[in-house]
Amino acid sequence: xxxxxxxxxxxxxxxxxxxxxxxxxxxxxxxxxxxxxxxxxxxxxxxxxxxxxxxxxxxxxxxxxxxxxxxxxxxxxxxxxxxxxxxxxxxxxxxxxxxxxxxxxxxxxxxxxxxxxxxxxxxxxxxxxxxxxxxxxxxxxxxxxxxxxxxxxxxxxxxxxxxxxxxxxxxxxxxxxxxxxxxxxxxxxxxxxxxxxxxxxxxxxxxxxxxxxxxxxxxxxxxxxxxxxxxxxxxxxxxxxxxxxxxxxxxxxxxxxxxxxxxxxxx
Numbered sequence: 001x002x003x004x005x006x007x008x009x010x011x012x013x014x015x016x017x018x019x020x021x022x023x024x025x026x027x028x029x030x031x032x033x034x035x036x037x038x039x040x041x042x043x044x045x046x047x048x049x050x051x052x053x054x055x056x057x058x059x060x061x062x063x064x065x066x067x068x069x070x071x072x073x074x075x076x077x078x079x080x081x082x083x084x085x086x087x088x089x090x091x092x093x094x095x096x097x098x099x100x101x102x103x104x105x106x107x108x109x110x111x112x113x114x115x116x117x118x119x120x121x122x123x124x125x126x127x128x129x130x131x132x133x134x135x136x137x138x139x140x141x142x143x144x145x146x147x148x149x150x151x152x153x154x155x156x157x158x159x160x161x162x163x164x165x166x167x168x169x170x171x172x173x174x175x176x177x178x179x180x181x182x183x184x185x186x187x188x189x190x191x192x193x194x195x196x197x198x199x200x201x202x203x204x205x206x207x208x209x210x211x212x213x214x215x216x217x218x219x220x221x222x223x224x225x226x227x228x229x230x231x232x233x234x235x236x237x238x239x240x241x242x243x244x245x246x247x248x249x250x251x252x253x254x255x256x257x258x259x260x261x262x263x264x265x266x267x
Contacts, residue, residue, distance in 0.1 A: 013044060013145045020051055020143050021085070025058015030066045033057070037070055041077045047145065047163050047181035050078055056085040067094040129164070136160070136174065145181070156196055162186070171215070189219035193229065203227050
């Protein structure tokens with residue numbers, strides 16, 4: 001019997017340098033693949049809303065009509081499939097017939113921004129948490145179903161969308177959405193929190209209009225249905241990053257030492 005657990009195993013979502021990849025290749029046939037696809041779309045509906053992704057079909061052999069049925073499921077959910085990853089020659093031929101790009105998950109490249117224009121992704125180490133070392137520049141975007149850590153700045157015009165939390169070991173000026181799948185425990189923190197727009201779960205805020213007297217590490221979280229920001233109070237009054245071999249300890253300290261009395265932030 002095809003159980004909910006089987007469907008969860010058969011369909012997986014991951015973030016890569018090429019963008020989001022939805023894998024259905026663990027299913028044994030098209031019926032199982034369609035059921036698994038429907039299940040993960042329903043589970044991750046909020047996170048996936050309007051996303052463009054690569055469909056990884058593994059070794060599943062599909063004729064044009066069968067592959068089209070998966071594409072139709074994605075289209076009905078508002079998802080755009082930009083390419084196919086497969087080891088099956090039949091599926092590759094079907095993808096060519098439908099005009100789909102092949103081996104898309106292996107090609108870090110450009111993706112369309114919802115409003116037009118092309119965006120790229122920086123290099124990142126994948127896993128439960130995506131790690132980006134270096135600046136995320138204007139025109140670049142990171143979509144990841146887990147948490148995202150950036151050792152560098154996030155410039156204005158850049159975008160981060162994460163199913164979990166977002167930690168920026170630098171200045172955050174771009175657009176950020178943490179808890180995109182509905183996780184109300186997700187947080188956003190940065191050495192300088194100056195986002196163009198900040199979203200946590202289903203809540204949205206912009207930074208205060210008044211200029212800040214000084215930059216300081218801050219953490220944004222949800223409290224009583226509103227986004228609040230807390231300031232990290234360094235005992236020595238210094239906010240410089242720790243050496244490379246102490247980054248893990250520094251991150252623990254950064255996430256664990258915040259002043260009390262959080263205030264609502266933005267509108």
